[in-house]
Amino acid sequence: MWLGTSKGLYLFNAANGSFKRFTHAANGTNSIANDFIYQVTEDNNGWLWVGTDDGLYHFNPQNGKFIGYVHDPANQNSIGASWVKAVYKDSKGNIWAGTHGGGLALYNSKNNSFINFKHDPNNSNSICHNDILSILENSDGKLWIGTENGGISVLDYPANKFTCYKFDANDHHSLSSNSVYCLYKDDTGNTWIGTYSGGVDFLPGFGDKFSSYSQNPNNPNSLSNNNVLAISGDDSDENIWIGTDGGGLNLFNRKKKTFVHYLHSDNNSNTISNNYVMAIVPINKDVIGIGYHIGGFDLFDKKREPLYITCPRQIIRVASPFQISTICIKTVTAIYG
Template sequence: MDCYYARPYQHERKKGKYVFQSYFHDPSNPASLIDDDLSAVFEDQYHNLWIGTHNNGLELMDRATGTFKHYSAKGGPSSGLSSNVIRKIKADKDGKLWISTLNGIDIFDVKTGKFTVLNHVPNDPLTLNQNSTYDILKDAAGSMWVGTYYGGVNVYHANSTPFREYKTSLGGNGISSNVVSAIVEDENHNLWIGTEAEGLNYYNRTTGKFKAIKNEIGNPNSLSSNLVKAISIDKKGSVWVATYEGNLDRYLPFSGTFKHYKPNTADPHALNSNRIVCLLHDSRGRLWVGTRAQGVFLYNEAKDNFTLLNSAAYNQELKFVRTFLRILQKIYG
């Protein structure tokens, strides 16, 4: 899952230290960030930095000048977004941006500067089955998996007609909930799908079967909460699951066992919040954990504990994290 700070930062290295520059909305400057309430950050193949907001559309940052170009839901789909509520930004195999919104998927062609919209058309089974879209995954084959609110998972397979859907199925084979919050592909190209109410799902693409993994009251070897916010898979194949107001869970698929990391404010090397909203394994395999109101943590695998990122230069700005940044792995290697 991609992660990012609640506000955009630009950094440069001076005398072995990183210097952060933060950016805020300035009502007197039309070229400033349009809103401080951000939801997504994505760097495209041309190194453009795209920033989504919760209610004010899309931003393109000029990294040389620190100014922003605004895109909003105005002027029709060819010149603007279909919704100002931005949730995720990813790129497809052709480098076009897929932007999940409250009103479908907006596809932005970086070369032409034009938008097209994919949304639900009543009585047309080949379109999205739900406009309220959330997470997006581009798998190893180039297919685009879209998690929706109440429509399950919709899949656009490369070089085929969209869309195929995966939903709940009473008494049959399906995902445990149609409210999908996270989608991750493992090294075997199977999928792990998080939901907002019914736990974690494992989709075996060879057999086409789903397996639900949920919290079981009284069973410590189960998911700590069914409200899954983020998923990340480490190099050993362990599946890390961020649950909201539960714990950080580490699931070992081969043994079917869990290890729970519970918040403990009395322990300086433990997490201090059960409101975890994002996870990221960086290019060196390290796990970063973002919380809603208690900062960012780095997992120390050798000691099996956590360190709070607490540099005085930017600790206060990092305190409020929504889902945090892929650029982090560039900063810390």
């Protein structure tokens, strides 16, 4: 299991609780330039793509070496910006990078360059905003791009045309917020959208009208917090896991339309590490991995009630007080060093 943190890239061995850390090395040409990692994804060759605030990196886990890609103003084929917040592999194996300020970038493996998609105010078919937070391929092959303050852009590739979805105060079926921090597609093709300040939006697989779930102070079974940073599915079609910025972990039951809240308690070591959940990843049918802002990560058994932490706290919180921005599940056959 790979953990992208504010202090580098960690490889965690859940079997024995050990870690191996990969960080910036002074005068090291094969290391990352900055240890703050936003997202990690695996390509079809078993290498990792790592998004940082100082470049996109291609990491070979067999020898521990990084190849870096940064923005070069003199080269239009370089990545659009060096601050990379989202990295995604589509069903065809293409690697996409969402940047802060430089739009969306598609890696061209044939010539080791990038095709950039940036907002053009004079082109209604361009991407709606250049600050990218999340990426998801939908069932029809189109790419959904969540932006910061620009709503969602849906890319029809290779036609290279974008369709924008934004918040509209006069339309209660529009997006609930224009800041889209996470996107999730469930097994039946529905799309779940985590927004900042707008809660969770739901778009059915066959439809174009959004429905929203938000915090209701008068309903204890509603969403605990409207700032949603992570969404993941469950082995059951009924449940969706939701991580919030200050409201802990939520379990949404689709049939009952209710939320169960999991919150940190200083008096109970078997609760989540803190209430700022940045990443949720299923480890297997029983265990979920959770990454936190300033709180390391947890592994817990979702089949047991109350919440049951599966590893000793001194092991699973070894990265604390670092931020865990992303979790990538991968089988590793050999590691350098």
